[in-house]
Amino acid sequence: MASFTIRTPCSSANIGPGFDVIGLALTLYLEVRVTIDSSTTSSQQPLNCRITYEDASGSTEKISLDPEVNLITRVALYVLRCNNQRAFPVETHVHIRNPIPLGRGLGSSGTAVVAGVTLGNEIGKLGLSKERLLDYCLMIERHPDNVAASLFGGFVGTYLNELKPEDIARIEIPLSEVLPEPAGGIDTGKQPPAPPVGIGHYRKFAWAKEIKAIAIIPDFVVPTANARDVLPKEYKRADVVFNLQRAALLPLALGTSPPDPDMIYLAMQDKVHQPYRQSLIPGLTEILQSMTPATQPGLLGICLSGAGPTILALATNDFDDIASRIIARFKSQGISCQWKLLEPAQEGTLVDTN
Numbered sequence: 260m261a262s263f264t265i266r267t268p269c270s271s272a273n274i275g276p277g278f279d280v281i282g283l284a285l286t287l288y289l290e291v292r293v294t295i296d297s298s299t300t301s302s303q304q305p306l307n308c309r310i311t312y313e314d315a316s317g318s319t320e321k322i323s324l325d326p327e328v329n330l331i332t333r334v335a336l337y338v339l340r341c342n343n344q345r346a347f348p349v350e351t352h353v354h355i356r357n358p359i360p361l362g363r364g365l366g367s368s369g370t371a372v373v374a375g376v377t378l379g380n381e382i383g384k385l386g387l388s389k390e391r392l393l394d395y396c397l398m399i400e401r402h403p404d405n406v407a408a409s410l411f412g413g414f415v416g417t418y419l420n421e422l423k424p425e426d427i428a429r430i431e432i433p434l435s436e437v438l439p440e441p442a443g444g445i446d447t448g449k450q451p452p453a454p455p456v457g458i459g460h461y462r463k464f465a466w467a468k469e470i471k472a473i474a475i476i477p478d479f480v481v482p483t484a485n486a487r488d489v490l491p492k493e494y495k496r497a498d499v500v501f502n503l504q505r506a507a508l509l510p511l512a513l514g515t516s517p518p519d520p521d522m523i524y525l526a527m528q529d530k531v532h533q534p535y536r537q538s539l540i541p542g543l544t545e546i547l548q549s550m551t552p553a554t555q556p557g558l559l560g561i562c563l564s565g566a567g568p569t570i571l572a573l574a575t576n577d578f579d580d581i582a583s584r585i586i587a588r589f590k591s592q593g594i595s596c597q598w599k600l601l602e603p604a605q606e607g608t609l610v611d612t613n
């Protein structure tokens with residue numbers, strides 16, 4: 260009986276001005292426990308894979324237990340099929356424990372994609388590096404901020420290489436936010452080609468040890484794809500420059516100890532995505548403007564986590580007060596919330612052989 264456990268941290272992307280560029284892995288982990296009973300020679304399970312799922316987040320979404328449909332296993336199958344393997348080993352049991360609220364802006368889909376490519380790598384004994392696994396992730400989730408943070412850990416800046424037209428034209432996996440089809444596209448029995456090499460890259464930034472992350476998580480879902488659909492296709496130059504100025508400062512601001520509240524508060528402002536997502540998140544603008552370091556002890560900066568609706572508040576102390584004030588604002592909109600105090604998950608995705 261072989262077994263291993265994959266542990267992947269969630270992520271908060273953008274951190275204000277760093278839309279589709281900056282991500283922060285946080286200490287809330289998806290766990291995928293895998294056992295393979297090599298003593299048996301046949302399996303009653305489709306693709307030899309039995310899935311059990313434990314939701315520890317309070318999400319109500321019903322997660323598929325079909326290996327071709329479940330996001331984690333279908334991504335694993337995509338990786339296997341790109342490497343000429345078509346199923347899991349006989350009698351594979353995949354138990355998923357997920358404390359990451361779904362569709363709330365904590366990178367649950369990116370976390371699942373990262374866990375999926377890691378699962379495919381381990382099951383297929385492929386020996387692929389994390390850097391190569393990032394290419395597979397980016398064939399599925401095209402913005403690198405969430406997946407790079409969950410894969411490598413810490414506070415990261417990311418960029419995509421310009422893809423050749425023939426690579427962009429490849430359709431074995433729809434280049435969409437999340438796989439809408441069974442892994443590897445429709446299973447034509449043919450091996451899909453592996454992704455182009457070196458699609459995405461990252462660099463880790465320093466993080467000041469005093470800074471903690473408060474995630475205020477409203478009890479409603481904003482699918483990331485919907486929150487991307489509301490964004491404009493073109494921007495005023497002044498708004499682009501506004502974000503560039505702040506994104507350039509953000510890594511230094513969050514890596515400097517002791518933290519400078521005024522610098523961090525300014526560096527976390529955005530005009531590229533948050534103003535447009537107000538239509539999906541009642542009260543967002545007022546909440547983001549409701550507190551400053553001058554009016555809220557302990558607060559450093561505040562932004563939408565990923566595509567929302569979660570609010571990320573970075574602070575050094577007074578965490579309960581900060582959370583309570585933001586929760587009260589959502590409550591005035593008729594929205595209830597949970598909140599969590601988290602820290603950067605510096606190690607990224609880990610595989611423990613049990």
Ligand SMILES: Nc1ncnc2c1ncn2[C@@H]1O[C@H](COP(=O)(O)OP(=O)(O)O)[C@@H](O)[C@H]1O
Nearest residue numbers: 330357361362363364365366367368371482483
């Ligand atoms: N652990 C998981 N197992 C299966 N599907 C998942 C898992 N995590 C996320 N998903 C899928 O991803 C969707 C959420 O993705 P998305 O809209 O990008 O929100 P976010 O990434 O902000 O949580 C969920 O509705 C679910 O379909």
Ligand SMILES: N[C@@H](CCOP(=O)(O)O)C(=O)O
Nearest residue numbers: 272279364365366483565566
């Ligand atoms: N840059 C993306 C980040 C999406 O993060 P998620 O946690 O909401 O999936 C965006 O802002 O669309």
